[in-house]
Amino acid sequence: LEAEKxxxxxxxxxxxxxxxxxxxxxxxLPAVNxxxxxxTMRWLELSEIEG
Structure with a gap:
């Protein structure tokens, strides 16, 4: 997604x-953002669970 952006x-x-x-x-562009x-939010949620 970052590359597409x-x-x-x-x-x-x-x-x-x-x-x-x-x-x-x-x-x-707004859809990609x-x-x-x-x-990113999902990754943060998962990293907190894994903690």
């Missing part, structure tokens, strides 16, 4: 995307 951010800054691609990547947050 980096690729999306790089593409968004490249200035080479079509309008459709730009729209798609702009919508995907949400997934990263969700997975």
């Amino acid at each position: 980096a690729r999306i951010e790089e593409l968004l800054c490249s200035g080479t995307l079509s309008v459709d691609e730009l729209t798609g990547k702009s919508k995907r 949400d997934l990263i947050d969700e997975k």
Whole structure:
């Protein structure tokens, strides 16, 4: 997910995307960020249990 986020951010800054691609990547980025947050919280929960 982190790699996907980096690729999306790089593409968004490249200035080479079509309008459709730009729209798609702009919508995907918040979803990826949400997934990263969700997975991070789950990892923290599991690490506390393992403690």
